[in-house]
Amino acid sequence: MPIDPAVQSLQLLVDLPFREGYVRSIVSVSLYVSLIAVALSTLFSIPVAVVLGFNDFPGKGLVKAVINTGMGFPSVVVGLVVLFAVSNQGPLGSLNLLFTKQAMILSQFVLATPPITAISLAAITGVDEDVRDAARALGGTRLDAALVVLKEARYGIATAVLAGFGRAISEVGSVLIVGGNITGADGISKTRTLTTAIQLEARQGQYGTAMVLGGVLLALVLLINAIVVRFGDWGVQR
Amino acid sequence: MYPISVTRSTTTYFCVVAVDVSVTIQRRTLLTALGTGALGGFAGCSGLTGGGEGAAAVAGETLTLTTTTSTYDTGLLDAIHGEFEAMYGVTVDAVARGTGAALESARNGDADVVMVHARGLEDEFMRNGYGVNRRDLMFNDFVIVGPADDPAGIEGMRSATGALTAIADAGATFVSRGDNSGTHTKERNLWEAAGTDPGGDWYQETGTGMGGALNVADGQGAYTLSDRGTFISRRSDIGLAILVQGPIEDGPEILSNPYGIMAVNPGVHGNANYDLAMAYIGWITSPGAQNAISSYEMNGEQLFFPEAVSENPDFQQYVPDGWSSGTADA
Numbered sequence: 001m002p003i004d005p006a007v008q009s010l011q012l013l014v015d016l017p018f019r020e021g022y023v024r025s026i027v028s029v030s031l032y033v034s035l036i037a038v039a040l041s042t043l044f045s046i047p048v049a050v051v052l053g054f055n056d057f058p059g060k061g062l063v064k065a066v067i068n069t070g071m072g073f074p075s076v077v078v079g080l081v082v083l084f085a086v087s088n089q090g091p092l093g094s095l096n097l098l099f100t101k102q103a104m105i106l107s108q109f110v111l112a113t114p115p116i117t118a119i120s121l122a123a124i125t126g127v128d129e130d131v132r133d134a135a136r137a138l139g140g141t142r143l144d145a146a147l148v149v150l151k152e153a154r155y156g157i158a159t160a161v162l163a164g165f166g167r168a169i170s171e172v173g174s175v176l177i178v179g180g181n182i183t184g185a186d187g188i189s190k191t192r193t194l195t196t197a198i199q200l201e202a203r204q205g206q207y208g209t210a211m212v213l214g215g216v217l218l219a220l221v222l223l224i225n226a227i228v229v230r231f232g233d234w235g236v237q238r
Numbered sequence: 239m240y241p242i243s244v245t246r247s248t249t250t251y252f253c254v255v256a257v258d259v260s261v262t263i264q265r266r267t268l269l270t271a272l273g274t275g276a277l278g279g280f281a282g283c284s285g286l287t288g289g290g291e292g293a294a295a296v297a298g299e300t301l302t303l304t305t306t307t308s309t310y311d312t313g314l315l316d317a318i319h320g321e322f323e324a325m326y327g328v329t330v331d332a333v334a335r336g337t338g339a340a341l342e343s344a345r346n347g348d349a350d351v352v353m354v355h356a357r358g359l360e361d362e363f364m365r366n367g368y369g370v371n372r373r374d375l376m377f378n379d380f381v382i383v384g385p386a387d388d389p390a391g392i393e394g395m396r397s398a399t400g401a402l403t404a405i406a407d408a409g410a411t412f413v414s415r416g417d418n419s420g421t422h423t424k425e426r427n428l429w430e431a432a433g434t435d436p437g438g439d440w441y442q443e444t445g446t447g448m449g450g451a452l453n454v455a456d457g458q459g460a461y462t463l464s465d466r467g468t469f470i471s472r473r474s475d476i477g478l479a480i481l482v483q484g485p486i487e488d489g490p491e492i493l494s495n496p497y498g499i500m501a502v503n504p505g506v507h508g509n510a511n512y513d514l515a516m517a518y519i520g521w522i523t524s525p526g527a528q529n530a531i532s533s534y535e536m537n538g539e540q541l542f543f544p545e546a547v548s549e550n551p552d553f554q555q556y557v558p559d560g561w562s563s564g565t566a567d568a
Contacts, residue, residue: 088347088509096509098348099302099331180333185319190331203447204311205472 018209019187023216026183030193030220033101033175034168037108038116041164044109045116046157050146052117053124064121070114075107079174082107086178099180101191107174112164119163123156124149158228165224170217172199194220296514297327303518304341304349306420307447309497310334312467312541318530322521328514336419344368347507351515355420355465355497358427361558368507369500371516373523374555376531376542377496379484380424383452383469384410384461386479392461393481398490399432401482406432409440411460415451416443424495425463431492452476465495467541474537486543496545498555499523523547 052060084090086097086106097103127149135145150157172195175181179191181200192200194217201210309315310332319330335343337354344352345368353375354360363369382392382401390408392401405412414436415422429436444454448468455462456476466484483489499519504512521527523546531544554561 088507093347093509099333180331182331182333183316184329185316185323187316190329200311203307203450204468205447205449205453205475207453 022183022187022189023213025187025189026192026194026197026213027216027220029101029189029191030169030195030217033104033179033193034108034165037105037168038112038161038165040105040109041112041116041168042161045113045160045164046120046150048117049120049124050150052121053149054142054146064118067114067118067121071118073111073114074173075111075171076173076177078107078110079177082110082174082178098178099182099191101179103178104175104191104193107178108168108171111171111174112168115167116160116164119160120153120157123153123160126156127152158231162225162228166221169193169221169224170195172196296511296517299511299514300329300331301351301511301514301518302331302333302349303351303353304333304335304339304343305353306337306340306355306497307334308355308421308465308468309353309542311447311449312471312536314531314534314542317534318522318527321527321530322518325521326514326517330518336415336417337423338418341368344502347502347509349502350511351499351501351518353497353499355495356423357496357498357559359420359423360498360500364500364558367505368503370503370505371519372498372500372556373519374545374552375497375499375522376528376544376546377494378466378542379486379489379495380421380463380493381466381469381480381484381489382461382482382493383455383464383478384481385459386477387459388481389459390461395482396490398428398482398493402428402432402436403434405461406434406436406440409438411440411442411455411458412436413451413455413458413460413462414441414443415448415463416445417447419448420495421448421463421465424493428463428492452478467536470539470541471536497542 052063082103083098086092086095086103088098097106131152132145132149135148136142140148172193175191175193176196176199179193179196181192181196182190183192184190189197194213198210198213198217201207201213303315305315311334315330315332319332322328323330333340333343333349337356337359340349340352340354341359341363343349345363345366352363352369360369360372364372380398382398384390384392384405390401390405390410392404395401395404402412414425442454442458442460444451446454448464449472451462452464452469452472453476454460456478461481462478466486469478469480480487482493484493484495485491499522501512501515501519502510504510522531525547528544528547531542532540534541
C-alpha cells in the first residue's frame with residue numbers, strides 16, 4: 001500500500017485527522033488478530049463441545065462451570081495473565097512475544113474460546129436425540145453421528161463463532177496490555193487495533209475522531225455478521 | 239560518547255541490506271525519505287561499498303521504547319523517529335504508558351530504553367540497578383489550568399503551592415490524573431510541598447490520560463495540573479485557561495517538567511537490546527535530534543525544549559539525584 005507523495009504533501013496543508021494508510025492498517029491488524037484468534041478458538045472449541053456433548057463423565061459439570069465462568073473473564077484480567085506469561089520474566093519470556101500480534105492472538109484466543117465452546121455445546125446438546133439415534137440406527141459410526149449433529153447444530157455454532165468474534169474484535173483491555181498499541185513512525189500500525197486506537201483518541205480527549213473509529217468498528221462487525229449469516233443461508237439453500 | 243565509526247558502518251550495512259534483500263526496510267526508508275526529506279541517507283549510500291561486515295549488530299532489529307503519554311500523544315516521537323529508523327535500518331516500537339507503567343515494563347525486562355518525566359521514580363529505577371546511562375533529554379513545564387471565572391482566585395499567582403492551597407481552601411473542584419503518571423507524581427509532590435492532603439468531594443481522580451483529564455476538568459469547570467504541551471494541543475477545544483504559569487513563562491521553578499532517558503541495564507536483563515538502546519540515546523541527545531525536538535511545534539508553539547547538548551554538562555544527570563561517590567549507597 002504505497003503512500004502517494006501528493007496525498008502526503010496535501011496532509012501537510014490540510015489538517016486531516018488521520019495519516020494515509022493509518023485507518024487501513026489498524027483495520028487490518030484488528031482483522032488479522034481477531035480472525036486468527038477466533039479460527040484457532042473454533043478449532044479448539046468445537047471438538048471440546050462435541051466431546052462434552054456426546055459423553056458423560058465425572059466432573060463434567062465442573063468443566064461446564066469453568067467454561068461458563070470463562071465467558072465472563074474480564075479482558076483486562078486476561079491481558080494481565082497473558083502479560084505475566086509472555087513478559088521477559090514469565091514462562092514464555094524467551095519467545096519475545098510481548099508487544100507482538102502473536103501475544104494479542106493468544107489473549108484473544110483465551111477470551112473467545114469460552115463463549116464459542118459454551119454456545120456450541122448448547123447448540124449440540126439442543127439437537128434432538130432422535131437425530132443422533134437415527135444416525136446410529138442407519139449404521140453410522142460415532143463420528144458419523146457427530147457430523148450429523150454438527151450439521152443440525154450449524155446455526156447455533158455459527159452464532160457461537162460470531163459471539164467469539166464479537167468478543168475478540170471489541171475487547172480493548174487485553175490487546176492494549178500485551179500489544180502495546182504500537183504504530184511505526186510512518187503511521188502504520190504494528191499492534192494497534194481499532195479498539196486501542198479508539199482508546200488512544202479518547203485518552204487525548206479527541207472524542208470526535210474516537211467516534212469515527214467507533215463507526216468503522218461497528219461497520220466491520222456488521223459486515224462480518226452479514227457474511228456469516230449469508231454463508232449459513234447458502235448452506236441451507238444448497 | 240557514541241563512536242562515530244559504529245554509526246557509519248551500521249549505516250553502510252543498512253544500505254546494502256536495503257538494496258539487496260529487505261524490501262520492507264527499503265520501502266520504509268523510501269517513505270521516511272519522502273516524508274522527512276531525509277535523502278541524505280540515500281546520498282550516502284551511493285558512494286559506499288560493503289565495508290561494514292561484522293558491524294551489522296543493529297540493522298533490522300527492533301528497539302522497544304516505553305515512554306510517557308505526553309511525548310507520544312503530542313506527536314513528537316512519530317515526527318522525529320523516522321530519521322533514526324532510516325539511519326540504522328531499525329524499527330522503534332514506542333509504547334506509550336504513564337511514567338510508572340513505562341518504568342515497570344522496563345523493570346520486567348520488556349523494554350530496551352525508557353523516556354519518562356519523574357526524576358524521583360527515575361532515580362529509584364537507577365538505584366535499583368535497572369537503568370544505566372541516564373541523560374537529561376529535554377524539558378517543558380507544567381501549568382495550572384482552570385475555568386476562566388477562577389472561583390479560587392489563583393490567576394497570576396507566582397506560587398504553585400499557594401495556588402493549590404487556595405483551591406483546597408475554596409473547595410473548588412480539582413481533577414487529578416490519579417494514574418501514577420509523571421504528571422500525577424508532580425501533582426502529589428506539589429500537594430506535599432503545599433502541606434495539604436487533598437481529599438473530599440472537590441478532589442477527583444479520573445485515571446484517564448492528560449487529554450481526557452482536561453476534558454473532565456473542562457466539563458466540570460474544574461482546575462487541573464497539565465503539562466504545557468498537552469494543554470496547547472487541546473486548548474482550542476476546551477474552555478480552560480492557564481492560571482498559574484510554569485518556568486517557561488517565568489513561573490515558579492517547581493513546575494518544571496524535565497524528561498530523562500535511560501538504557502535498561504543489560505547486566506540485569508540480558509535480553510535487553512543494549513547496543514540499539516545506546517545508539518538511540520546517542521542519537522536523540524545529538525545536536526541534530528535535539529534541533530529536531532526544538533523545532534517541533536504544535537499550533538505554532540514549541541512543545542519541548544532540548545537540554546542534552548550543553549557546554550557545561552550537569553553531572554547530576556548521569557546518577558541518581560544527590561548521589562556522590564562518597565555516599566554509602568554508591
